[in-house]
Each structure stands twice: as structure tokens, then as C-alpha cells.
Amino acid sequence: MSPRAIRPKAAAPIESTAAPTELATTPVESAGPIESTMPIELAEAAGPATAERAGRPNVRFRVSRWNKRLKKAHFDDFDVEVEPGGTVLDALLEIRRRQDPSLVVRHSCMHASCGTCGVRVNDREVLACDAKLADLPAGRPIKVQPLANQRLVADLATDMVDFYARFEPAGMPPVRAAEVGAEIEPPEAVRTFMRFENCIECGLCLSACPVARTNRDYIGPAALAAAARVVDEPRGQELGPVLALAAEPDSVWRCHDAMECTAVCPSAVDPAMAILTLRRHIAADRVRGLLRHGA
């Protein structure tokens, strides 16, 4: 059975005049109001083929599809009425709600804090909830694909098991001491202000990493950034195993300094700098070791 032919779910009747389309490329009829409140950039983003439609402009999405029954992935096109200020995730959920309930996409927090909705939009790693449609180039379809270098569950959902298998051994606790306002005196009963780590474990860096593309064993930028965080703020943790992890053959020395990880990180973690820091620590350790042996 083609995924396009799946009937709407019975659990939640879809209150839409737009029935699931038979052909992936058939635009959905717009039932929106006549007046448009869209910013000009968004109207342009919709492209000449669809911008004249009444109501909110349609934007065409070219979405990668794959499930366990298919031999290989293909693209389905969807024309979506976008909200002013909408994001790629808003559009994907709109597709799932009104056009194709079989679309598999991961998401949770909707505000770039949980890290579940990582995808590639126009070949660039982003959080779908953080990718504003107004920021994307106008006049051509928006291509959405799953993250690379990770196993696929279906459609846009990747399996994070391999990511965490690399990430977990670094042993980074999820909360740390807050550095913002460190000079501030916390109120009575609060010893130190605490905050969550910046890394949201989204896997964008692993997807963007050119080394991970060719070397499946490379531990990857997120795990090394986590290791560097532990080195930076050990909080009693033994550093030996963490530095040993970073010094393994498929670890910091595999990195080619392409800096793609830092470029795509939605949370300002800067894994590329973290890798450089770890190299310095490891080198310093080795020098100290040589000196001890020499003495």
C-alpha cells in the first residue's frame, strides 16, 4: 500500500476540507481567507507557481520519504499554507495533520531546547522548529531530509541510539553551575545557581561532520564537546577515563578541523573549539608523562 493512500486516522478526525491527496504533487485546495497578511518575503518564498493562491501563500516542500517497506527513499511534494513567522516544523506538522498522517517526524519542545527535530533543510542541518520559513530562499521548493550519518527510523526520524552510544561514555551531567551572574549572591538556601548544559544532544553536528561521513567509528563532535565540558568542570569526576576516550584512535585526532559542527550547532556549544582544547590537554599529559619517564 502506498503511504499516500492511507486513510485519515480514526482517532483524530482531520477537520480539513483538504482530503489526503492521491498524487504527491497535487496541490491542496486553499480554503483560506482572501486578504493576505503575509510579509513580502514569505509571499516570494512561495514561488510563482503557488503565490497567486488566495489567502495565506503556499510554500512547496519536497520531503524525503522512507519506511521499512520501501527499498529506497524518495521525495514527496506538498504545498502548504504557511503562517506568518512559521517554521519548517510548523509546516511538517501541518502536512501530517491535513495532508498525510503517515509522515514520520520527531519533535517535542517546539523552541530549540530539546533537540529532537533535527533535519536537513536545503542540505543544511537545522532544528526544524528553529528554521523560520522567512529565512529560506524564495522561489524554489524547500527540501527536507533526515539527518545524515545516523540510522533512519522512517521519513525524517533518525534513530539516536548510535549518537548516544558515543555521547554517553563522556559522562557529562545534564546540569552544571551557572556561569552567568557567577558573581551574584544567590539567596539563602540556594548554594550555587545551576543551569542545564547548552548541548541539547540533537545530532546536527554528527550529521554535518565530513569525517563521520567516511568513518563510521569516529566518536564525533558532540561526544568530544561533552568530554571537554567534563574536563572544563570536573565536579569530582575522574578525568583519566575522559581524556583516554578523547585520545583513542577514532577520537580527537581524526577531526579535520572542517568546523562544520560549530557552524550548524543551534545551541552555541562550539564542538570544534572543544576538540582543540582536548588536544591541548592530551598533548600536555603526554609531555608530562615523557618528563616523568625522563627524570
Next chain:
Amino acid sequence: MTGEKAAKRAVKAPTVQTGPRPPMARSRRMARPRTGEAPEVGALPETTAGPGAPHILIIGGGGTGGALAHDLTLRGLRVTLVERGEVTSGTTGRHHGLLHSGARYATTDRATAIECSAENKILRRICPGSFEENDGLFVAITDEDVAYEKEFLEACWQCAVPTRRLERDEALRAEPGLNPDLRFAIQVPDATMDAMRVPLRFFATARRNGAEIRPFTEVVAMTMSGATVGGVRVRDRAADREYEIGADIVINAAGPWAGRVAVLAGVKVPVVADRGVMVAVRGRHCNMVISRLNAPGDGDIVLPQRAMTVVGTSSRVVDDPDDLTAPADEIAAMLRESSVLVPAVGRAELRAAWSAARPLIGGSGGSGGSGGASGAAGGSRGAADASGRGLVREWRCFDHAADAAPTEGFVTISGGKATTLRAMAEATADVVCRKLGLDRPCQTTDVVLLPHTAWYSA
């Protein structure tokens, strides 16, 4: 602890995790390898609970469903949970991340406040390392706020929520980002959590103990035998196929979608979807949870989240829990109101605006509204009136066998807060055990949960 004792002592010092990582929870049962393929029609997952144990099917992979799967596996039952999307992708993951001390509801919804106060302590114990334990401040700015203090403190005292008064200068020393026009602030043991990662610890532990958790698996029909629910028919979106799962009891934990799920069994539940808009701005403009010392209102809470600041929230009842836009006027109102508390929020760059559908119990009437089951569990609480803010944040467990038109084998749990997920699960599991004639006590108050990363272990 009595309310009196709680009010007299200072806010207890939260412990900062300074040592090595918290120890991993020791599961009470052996780990079981996950099976890649879903069983065929009518087949049940093999669990450590033993082939003879009753099988409970949970619909809904939010915090409530996850906590319930955990509770039921600890009580030796076989559990399968299905969720139409990724786990925590409905309401659960979207909330602003407040671990309630109970103070917010002390004046308006005492039962919820008392429960939050108790659950706050339990969650800190069973989810070590998952919270920013920075406390919260209820800030008085206007004369009206100042006048609210007496009622607020008295209500907190009655609900066992510890409080401490900070004079203006003291509050500003702790949080320099506060509006300098503030008069004073009340410190309470609020905390912030990761809205997704705390529930993931329940899912991870439940699965380690034998629960079968199936995301991207949507219920399309109930399998009924007369007025008895015997299981569900689901569509697995990732494998693109439909199959049936039999169950001794089916639990509807679909949050604001509970009404739609119940209809599949011919049952009505009085759950309404209450849309709350939230806004995140760049920059961490406070470390504590900042609330307005007044009755609950739009934009009256500002809290830090990683390197962002999150503002909540509005309250509008909507017809469709999937209709989750964030209207521009509500976003503007949120930023305007929150700037009164923390002025930098109004000047900061907007990171995201989104909304979540709270499941609110829309009145005690309606078929199934008897909630008799939860009476025994000590669970169902309060009544409600008609509008979003007016509805208390109660939760209810409906045993539909007690409905005017009884339906066997079907239970609904809905309403509540993220902070009360464990308590909701406990009451629902009590109902399940009573229906099955089992006497198995709840163990979830003491079992330390696996870290969230365990959810992603192979």
C-alpha cells in the same frame, strides 16, 4: 510534614550535584533485549512479568503515559504503550519546564498546590540531576501585588509550601535582572526541568523493566466485544502496517486528545484542550523562576532554560488540540507582561513562540464523569467551571465501567500538571489493580529512575 512546620522553617537548601554522577538506578528486573519487530495480530509482547500477568495497553506517550508504564511494570504487569508520534511530542515536551513548588496554585487550587508540594520533593528524589534547583521568586511590584501577600502566604502555609520573604535589595542582589521597582519577593522551592528529559527517565526505566514502548504507532480503532474493550487496532507509521494488540485493560492517557480516543470506544470524557502560548527569547536573563505575586494571569512567569529565557503563558480553550498556532497578540501580551517582571525580556531577540494544549477537565458532568474509580484511589479532585483560567488544574481517572452506560476494560486518565505525572500514574495504577483484583502497592515514590540517556540505549 505539616504545613505549620513547613512554613516556619526556611526554604530547605537544595543540594547541588558536586560529586560524581548520580548512581544509576538498579532495576528490579533484568534488562530485556528489545525486539525489532512488533508482534503479529493478537500477539502479546513477552515480558519479565511472565506470560500469565495481565496485559495493560496505554494510549499516549506523554509524561502521564510514561509514568504509568513505569508504575505498572513495577507492580508486575505486562505493559504496552503506543504513541502516534515521538514520545513527549504532544503536550508534555512543550511546557515551560517549571517544577511547581505548589505556590502558583496555593490561592486558587489548594488540592493541586498540596499535591505539587509533595510531588516536587518526590521528583527531586527519584530524578536526581534533572533539575535546576534554583528556587523561585514571587515578585511584588504594584500596590495590588503587595496587598496579595497576606492571602498568598497564608495559602502557601496551608499547602505546606515553604516561603521566605526577601526585601527589595536582597531580591535584586540575587536576581539583578528583576524590575528595580519591585517592593519585595517571596522565595519558594520552585525549580526548572527539561520538559522532555524528565519524562524520558520514566520511559527508559519502564522499558528496562519490560514495558514495550512503541512510538509512531497510532490507534485507529478499539477492538470491542459488546461493551467491553479488548484491545486496539494500531497503524505503525514506521513499518507502514496495521495490526491489533489485545489487552486486559486499555488506558486512555492521550491528554487533550483523550476525548477523541474515548470516542473510539463509544465513551465521552469531559476533557477540553486549553491552549497556552509560550515565548522563548535569547539570553539567560534570570536564574530563578520569576512569578508575579498576584492571581495567575498571562505572561506572569519568566524562567531560565539553558541559554534562553522562557515566558508563559496564556490560556484559551480551543476545539482542536492539533490547532496550535501562537497568535501574534498573545505573543505581544506575553512579552509585555513579562517585561514588568524582568525588563530585559522585552528587549531580547525572540527565539521561538509556540503553544501547547493543556488537557483540562471540563466539568464533573457527562457520562463517565463519576470518576468513581479515582475516589477509591484518592485521586480525582475538584470540580471545574467553564473557561480556561477558571478550570482548576485537577486530574481525573475515569473507570468507564462506572459510567451511566458502562464500558468494561477501559480507563481514562487526564488533566493534571507535568509536576503531578507520578501521582496521576499512581492513582491510575491503583484503579487498574483494583479492577484486576490485585493488591500490589505503588513503588514509584522511591525507585530512582534511569538517566534520560538510557532511553536511547540499544
